[in-house]
Amino acid sequence: MGDVIGQKHINKGMFLGLMGVLVFSLTLPVTRLIVPFMNPIFLGLGRSVIAGVVAAIILLLLKQPLPTKRQVGLLLLTACGVVWGFPILSALGMQTVPASHGSVVSGLLPLITAIFATMITKEVPSVGFWIAAFIGAGLVISFSFIKGGFEINTGHLYLIGSSIIGGMGYAFGGKVSKEIGGWQVICWALVLSFPITFSGAWMLKPDDFFSFPGYVYLSFLYLALASQLFGFFFWNKGLVLGGIARVSQIQLLQPFLSIIAAIIILGESVDAMTYIFALAVVLTIAVSRKMGVNS
Numbered sequence: 001m002g003d004v005i006g007q008k009h010i011n012k013g014m015f016l017g018l019m020g021v022l023v024f025s026l027t028l029p030v031t032r033l034i035v036p037f038m039n040p041i042f043l044g045l046g047r048s049v050i051a052g053v054v055a056a057i058i059l060l061l062l063k064q065p066l067p068t069k070r071q072v073g074l075l076l077l078t079a080c081g082v083v084w085g086f087p088i089l090s091a092l093g094m095q096t097v098p099a100s101h102g103s104v105v106s107g108l109l110p111l112i113t114a115i116f117a118t119m120i121t122k123e124v125p126s127v128g129f130w131i132a133a134f135i136g137a138g139l140v141i142s143f144s145f146i147k148g149g150f151e152i153n154t155g156h157l158y159l160i161g162s163s164i165i166g167g168m169g170y171a172f173g174g175k176v177s178k179e180i181g182g183w184q185v186i187c188w189a190l191v192l193s194f195p196i197t198f199s200g201a202w203m204l205k206p207d208d209f210f211s212f213p214g215y216v217y218l219s220f221l222y223l224a225l226a227s228q229l230f231g232f233f234f235w236n237k238g239l240v241l242g243g244i245a246r247v248s249q250i251q252l253l254q255p256f257l258s259i260i261a262a263i264i265i266l267g268e269s270v271d272a273m274t275y276i277f278a279l280a281v282v283l284t285i286a287v288s289r290k291m292g293v294n295s
């Protein structure tokens with residue numbers, strides 16, 4: 001009976017993780033769409049300001065208890081990754097890197113998240129899991145460079161940096177989610193980081209912020225409310241139920257979901273190679289899901 005219940009938790013965790021990835025898959029195309037209108041650091045911080053206000057309202061309305069001192073430390077580490085680091089560095093990368101290269105971010109994230117999970121939690125993935133994870137990351141990164149060319153510039157370094165710090169944030173967020181709940185983690189991370197986030201955004205706010213086209217504001221709200229807040233409700237809960245290392249591998253699908261989003265938002269096309277790589281990545285996720293992860 002225990003194995004059945006455990007498998008149900010894993011299945012639910014994988015499903016919630018997929019829901020989170022569906023939300024996150026629009027992040028880079030939308031960022032690419034509006035980053036010409038504003039400072040990328042403001043974009044990264046500004047979306048967290050809006051999300052932080054909504055998060056504070058949710059915490060107050062639902063009368064959530066204050067986190068402990070130890071939990072505050074974990075929440076601030078989470079914020080370093082998912083509130084400050086990833087949004088700012090990915091926006092900086094999107095200034096100079098073609099949209100097709102942006103998939104390098106989500107190609108590295110699953111593997112890096114799994115590595116951090118083994119460092120800060122008791123999860124011990126099997127050798128088979130690691131083989132599938134490295135193959136999956138290799139497929140996504142190979143696809144990204146084949147599609148976008150092999151040159152490396154500062155933008156790529158920003159994206160690599162965002163992957164590293166983002167993976168750290170995911171892992172710490174997953175760890176503390178086991179104690180206070182998935183949606184509470186992102187809400188508290190946004191609220192605790194709000195003073196610094198608001199100060200930075202205020203200093204960098206565009207003088208012509210109220211003269212942008214309408215789609216810029218809608219896109220900005222998507223990044224704030226979906227990518228920065230509600231997407232993590234699904235993601236963090238999925239990490240708790242299915243395990244950080246295992247569920248993180250679902251994010252290997254994100255580059256291909258982002259391409260679908262780019263077709264809709266930016267009018268890009270998809271060739272046969274994309275479908276082949278997508279199928280191969282789905283197979284690696286299926287394999288890694290079957291591999292043991294002790295916790």
